Amino acid sequence: MQSISLTQNYFELFDLPIQFEIDKAALSAQFLRLQTSYHPDKFVNSSDEERRFSLQITGYLNEALDTLKSIRLRAYYLLTLKGVSFNDDRDTTTDMPYLLEQMEIRQSIEDVEQTDDPMDELDKLRQIITVRQDDVEQNFVTNYQQGNYTDAKQAVLKLRYCERIFGEIQRMEDRLDDF
Amino acid sequence: MALLQISEPGMTSAPHQHRLAAGIDLGTTHSLVATVRSGSADTLADSQQQHLLPSVVHYSKDRPPLVGLEALAKANKDPLNTLASVKRLMGRGQNDLATIDGHLPYQFAETDSSVPRIQTVAGAVSAIEVSAEILKALRQRAEDSLGDILSGVVITVPAYFDDAQREATRDAAKLANLTVYRLINEPTAAAIAYGLDQQTSGTIAVYDLGGGTFDISILRLSKGVFEVLSTGGNSALGGDDFDYAIAEWILQQLPNAVADDQALLRQCLTLARQAKETLSHHETTEITLDHWQGTLSRTNFEALIAPLVKKTLSSCRRALRDAKLNKDEIDDVILVGGSTRVPSVREAVNAFFERTAHSKLDPDKVVAIGAARQADILAGNKPDQEMLLLDVIPLSLGIEMMGGLVDKVIHRNTAIPITRAQEFTTFKDGQTALSIHILQGERETVETNRSLGKFVLHGIPPMVAGAARIKVTFQVDADGLLNVDAQELTTGTRSNIEIKPSYGLTDNEIETMLRSSIDNAQDDVELRSLREQQIEARRTLEALNAAMESDDETLLSEEERQQLYAGHSELAATCKTSEDSEVIKAAIKKLEKSAEFYVERRMNSSVKKAMAGQQINDI
Numbered sequence: 004m005q006s007i008s009l010t011q012n013y014f015e016l017f018d019l020p021i022q023f024e025i026d027k028a029a030l031s032a033q034f035l036r037l038q039t040s041y042h043p044d045k046f047v048n049s050s051d052e053e054r055r056f057s058l059q060i061t062g063y064l065n066e067a068l069d070t071l072k073s074i075r076l077r078a079y080y081l082l083t084l085k086g087v088s089f090n091d092d093r094d095t096t097t098d099m100p101y102l103l104e105q106m107e108i109r110q111s112i113e114d115v116e117q118t119d120d121p122m123d124e125l126d127k128l129r130q131i132i133t134v135r136q137d138d139v140e141q142n143f144v145t146n147y148q149q150g151n152y153t154d155a156k157q158a159v160l161k162l163r164y165c166e167r168i169f170g171e172i173q174r175m176e177d178r179l180d181d182f
Numbered sequence: 183m184a185l186l187q188i189s190e191p192g193m194t195s196a197p198h199q200h201r202l203a204a205g206i207d208l209g210t211t212h213s214l215v216a217t218v219r220s221g222s223a224d225t226l227a228d229s230q231q232q233h234l235l236p237s238v239v240h241y242s243k244d245r246p247p248l249v250g251l252e253a254l255a256k257a258n259k260d261p262l263n264t265l266a267s268v269k270r271l272m273g274r275g276q277n278d279l280a281t282i283d284g285h286l287p288y289q290f291a292e293t294d295s296s297v298p299r300i301q302t303v304a305g306a307v308s309a310i311e312v313s314a315e316i317l318k319a320l321r322q323r324a325e326d327s328l329g330d331i332l333s334g335v336v337i338t339v340p341a342y343f344d345d346a347q348r349e350a351t352r353d354a355a356k357l358a359n360l361t362v363y364r365l366i367n368e369p370t371a372a373a374i375a376y377g378l379d380q381q382t383s384g385t386i387a388v389y390d391l392g393g394g395t396f397d398i399s400i401l402r403l404s405k406g407v408f409e410v411l412s413t414g415g416n417s418a419l420g421g422d423d424f425d426y427a428i429a430e431w432i433l434q435q436l437p438n439a440v441a442d443d444q445a446l447l448r449q450c451l452t453l454a455r456q457a458k459e460t461l462s463h464h465e466t467t468e469i470t471l472d473h474w475q476g477t478l479s480r481t482n483f484e485a486l487i488a489p490l491v492k493k494t495l496s497s498c499r500r501a502l503r504d505a506k507l508n509k510d511e512i513d514d515v516i517l518v519g520g521s522t523r524v525p526s527v528r529e530a531v532n533a534f535f536e537r538t539a540h541s542k543l544d545p546d547k548v549v550a551i552g553a554a555r556q557a558d559i560l561a562g563n564k565p566d567q568e569m570l571l572l573d574v575i576p577l578s579l580g581i582e583m584m585g586g587l588v589d590k591v592i593h594r595n596t597a598i599p600i601t602r603a604q605e606f607t608t609f610k611d612g613q614t615a616l617s618i619h620i621l622q623g624e625r626e627t628v629e630t631n632r633s634l635g636k637f638v639l640h641g642i643p644p645m646v647a648g649a650a651r652i653k654v655t656f657q658v659d660a661d662g663l664l665n666v667d668a669q670e671l672t673t674g675t676r677s678n679i680e681i682k683p684s685y686g687l688t689d690n691e692i693e694t695m696l697r698s699s700i701d702n703a704q705d706d707v708e709l710r711s712l713r714e715q716q717i718e719a720r721r722t723l724e725a726l727n728a729a730m731e732s733d734d735e736t737l738l739s740e741e742e743r744q745q746l747y748a749g750h751s752e753l754a755a756t757c758k759t760s761e762d763s764e765v766i767k768a769a770i771k772k773l774e775k776s777a778e779f780y781v782e783r784r785m786n787s788s789v790k791k792a793m794a795g796q797q798i799n800d801i
Contacts, residue, residue: 035407039570043599043660047334047363047560058659062601069596176503177624180496 009059012084013067023081023144025071034068074136075162078143082159087152089159096160105164108132112171121179125172132172136165201333203363203561204324205371205553208313208337208351210269210394210420211520213237214547215320216554217328218563223379223554225547226327234546235323237393238266239315241302249319261448262289263302267422270394271298271309272354273347287444310350314357321360331713334361336557338549340395341367342415342576344622345634345664352663363560365661368392369399370410370573371552372518375543377403378555378569384513385411387501389531389539390549391494391521394420398498400505400512406568412504412595413576414497419490421458421521427486428454428478432469435476458483462523484526491530498534504595515539520546572597575658579634582619584609586628591656594624598662603655605671612644616652618668639668641675708763715766719757722770726750726777729784737783746780749773 014021017033039045041060046053070076079089096102111128115121143158205223207214212234216225225233232251240253241263248256257264265288276298279290291299291306299306317337324332337360339351348365355362369388376382383403390397397415401408429450453469457478460467466479502509515535522528522545531539543551559569575598580590591604608616616639623631642650651671658664669676730738730746738746749772756769 035570038572039568042570042572044364044560044569044571048562058599058657059601061660062599062657065597065600066602173503177500180500181493 009063013070013080016064016067017071019071021081021084023077023147025077030068030071034064037064074140075159075166078140078147078155078159078162081147082152082156085152087156089156094156094160096157096164098157098161101161102164104135105168108168109171112168112175115175116179122176125176125179129169129172132165132168136162139165200563201561202324202328202330203554203557203563204320204332204335205550205555205557206317206320206335206337207368207371207550207553208269208316208339208354209237209392210267210422211237212393212546213316213320214550215324216547216550217324218554218558219328223375223551223558225550226323228323235316235319236266237269237316238264239268239312240264241304241307243303247304247315249315258445258448258452261287261444263304265300265302265307265312267394268300268309268312270418270422272313273344273350274298274309275346287447310354311357313351313354317354317358317360321358325713331717332360333561334363334557336364336366336371336553336560337362338368338371338553339365339662340392340415340417341369341390341397341399341410341413342395342417343662344417344577344632345579345662346622346632347417348662352661363557365663366553366556366571367397367399367410367413367573367576367662368395368549369397369413369518370401370408370571371550371556372516372543372548373399373401373403373408373552374555374569374571375548375552376516377406377408379551380542382514382516385507385511386514386516387498387512387535388516388518389494389498389522390415390518391527392420392519393521394418394422396420396494396497398494398501400501400507407570407572409572410574410597411507412501413574414501414504415576416493416497419493421519421524423490424458424483424487424521424524425451425454427490428457428483431478431482431486432471432476436471436474458524462525480525487524487526491527494527495530495534498531509535512537517541518545518548573660573662574598575600575662577622577632578624579656579658579664580621580631581606581654582621582628587626588621588623588628588631591654592658598658599660601655601657603653606652606654607648608642608645608650608652609647611647613647613650614642614644615640616642616650616668618654618666620664620666634664635666637666637668639670639675641673642670643673645672712761712763712766715763715770716757719753719766719770722773723750723754723757726773729780733784737787738780742780746777749776 012021016037017030019025019030019033038061041057041064043054043057043061046057049057070080083089108128108131112125115124115128118124139158139161143155143162146152146155146158202217204215204217207216214225214233214235216223227233228235228250230251235250236254238250238253238257240248240256240260242248247253253264254266257266275296279298289301291301293299293306295308297308297310299308300312321332335355337351337355339348343351351365352362369390372388372390373382373386376386385400385402388397388399388401390399395415395417396419397413399413400411402411403409429447432450432453433447449471453471457467457469461478461480461483464480466477469476469478512535515531515537517528517531517539518541522531522541528539541548556571558564559567574595575592576594578590578594579592580588581604583589589604592600592602606616617636618639619628619636620634621628621631622634625631639652642652653669653671655667655669656664657667667676726746727750730743753769753773757766760766760769
């Protein structure tokens with residue numbers, strides 16, 4: 004059994020370099036390798052302590068995978084590894100034009116129900132946000148690589164807005180589908 | 183005799199130690215049990231060659247409850263004591279009854295417990311106890327046909343079951359005295375059966391419409407890895423609802439039907455089920471009730487159930503979105519559950535996924551078969567089989583915030599097990615306690631989600647508002663069950679709850695039920711302990727055999743060897759002839775005592791070997 008420590012950071016855990024770009028195939032392969040060793044299904048007949056240990060490790064593995072798979076969480080995590088601190092309740096982006104555009108898109112989501120093909124409208128809005136997200140992502144990578152963490156943090160905060168809008172699109176889709 | 187085994191460190195288990203494990207599909211309308219025998223997984227039949235056990239329990243004053251077909255036969259004559267479809271009540275609270283009891287024609291008892299109880303002549307029973315009777319009947323069937331006691335089981339639950347419903351299922355298993363290796367989701371179990379028995383691989387959608395629940399799961403299957411990408415559904419929608427739609431139609435046609443006539447409703451439901459089944463093969467069906475006769479066409483029936491089918495398709499659409507997949511990225515669509523036999527359901531699924539969905543494995547049995555495969559592997563009977571099951575949580579988990587909104591801590595379709603913490607703070611100066619309300623569901627507001635439990639974290643030191651840091655940790659295990667822990671970080675004050683009180687039985691209630699079920703079934707207990715002793719005796723005999731075979735001649739003199747053989751034969755004989763568990767127990771003790779010297783010698787010899795620096799694994 005490969006040894007594992009819960010103090011390793013997520014990149015070390017999956018044997019990946021600490022950087023924004025991720026080798027998804029390597030991530031997935033290493034994740035499956037670790038899950039295969041530690042999954043609770045392998046410890047059904049083991050002691051309580053081993054079962055608890057397995058639950059903790061696999062919980063940590065899933066959390067790590069979710070973090071590295073998400074653009075915003077990965078960026079956020081990279082900055083915390085550099086000692087940047089976040090206050091999720093108070094931090095907010097100062098880019099006014101960006102915020103205004105986000106508000107407009109939110110309004111458009113609210114209004115899709117009045118359009119002829121709401122699902123199609125939502126798809127279009129999702130594409131617009133995806134493009135914005137790609138821009139912000141590029142901006143993050145540049146600033147992060149140059150060690151410009153204050154601006155990199157601004158990018159992470161903007162990514163949070165994108166994520167929220169994706170969430171609202173999803174909620175609207177659920178609502179249109181009667182959930 | 184454990185010591186005999188300990189002294190064989192190179193071996194992980196004794197040679198004949200095959201653990202008997204079973205998969206149980208505890209369904210709304212019927213249940214099944216399956217096991218793996220000589221490599222192939224099959225459902226087990228009763229003495230009448232019936233595989234499906236109707237999930238019906240009949241209670242009477244003077245004898246133990248009847249389960250299955252015998253109980254079903256009482257449904258028309260004694261509707262109030264014949265309980266069916268109780269799965270719909272699992273994990274539901276008193277205040278849910280208003281929304282579901284229209285479909286459950288029972289009398290509910292007044293009770294202090296948060297769990298609703300149905301009034302029967304044998305007293306008030308909860309859905310958990312009724313389910314336990316069904317589980318006991320399945321356990322009995324498995325043990326009768328396998329001739330041995332089950333070590334553990336895998337029980338399937340609808341993927342869309344919430345935490346309270348899963349807890350209730352676990353509690354039912356506890357009452358039935360079953361060791362549960364794992365609760366797994368029904369569509370996941372079906373995927374295992376297809377993956378292992380049919381070598382299905384790729385991205386698949388499992389459309390599972392049972393008697394009372396609907397699930398859609400999207401999975402990726404490759405080389406023994408079963409990864410659930412998303413799941414959705416409705417834990418209160420199934421073929422039962424098709425029956426109700428027809429029954430209501432019949433009631434509307436009847437000239438002078440009395441509202442609330444339970445016996446009449448039961449009669450209509452029986453006719454409705456027959457009509458539904460006939461319409462799977464015929465275009466029309468005649469229905470006769472007393473002096474009334476009517477015709478239901480397939481087209482009429484399809485119109486009656488169309489809104490229900492449409493609901494299932496909405497869930498499919500959402501599951502695809504959650505998996506971030508398009509329809510054309512699905513390689514295979516699999517139909518599971520008896521209700522997928524309805525032609526219009528199949529047609530709707532085919533049209534939605536733009537391909538022909540199939541059910542190569544029997545849609546009634548496939549879930550139990552997959553569960554049996556999983557149980558066999560979890561029991562350790564297949565050390566070489568590489569299998570990894572990665573499932574997700576079906577419904578988001580969150581905490582109530584100021585203003586009645588829900589803050590989600592774990593989102594739906596997050597892979598489990600998962601541990602996730604979130605920090606909260608106080609909102610008043612000097613606040614020393616914080617009430618934490620845990621909810622499950624997708625809506626934004628507290629009232630529209632399911633309340634799983636409330637607890638209070640006391641002992642927060644008085645500080646200004648916003649200064650305290652309270653970390654709430656959610657841990658969801660591989661069964662999809664939640665555990666919550668809260669901690670004030672500046673002082674370390676801790677509080678931990680098992681999510682139970684809102685809709686579950688308390689530990690006290692479970693204990694009382696366990697005790698009363700033992701009182702009611704004294705014979706059952708005696709029979710069980712006899713079998714347990716018989717098995718224990720067989721294990722002891724095997725362990726002794728294995729030890730003596732593996733030893734060279736140095737540990738025992740010929741005389742000692744003969745003495746042990748004599749003891750061995752004596753126990754074997756007692757085991758065959760005696761019907762008294764205490765007698766067998768005493769005989770086991772006797773053999774153990776006479777073999778004590780041998781156990782000691784083996785221990786010493788193995789310690790010596792280890793001391794000599796020999797690698798245990800090399801032996």
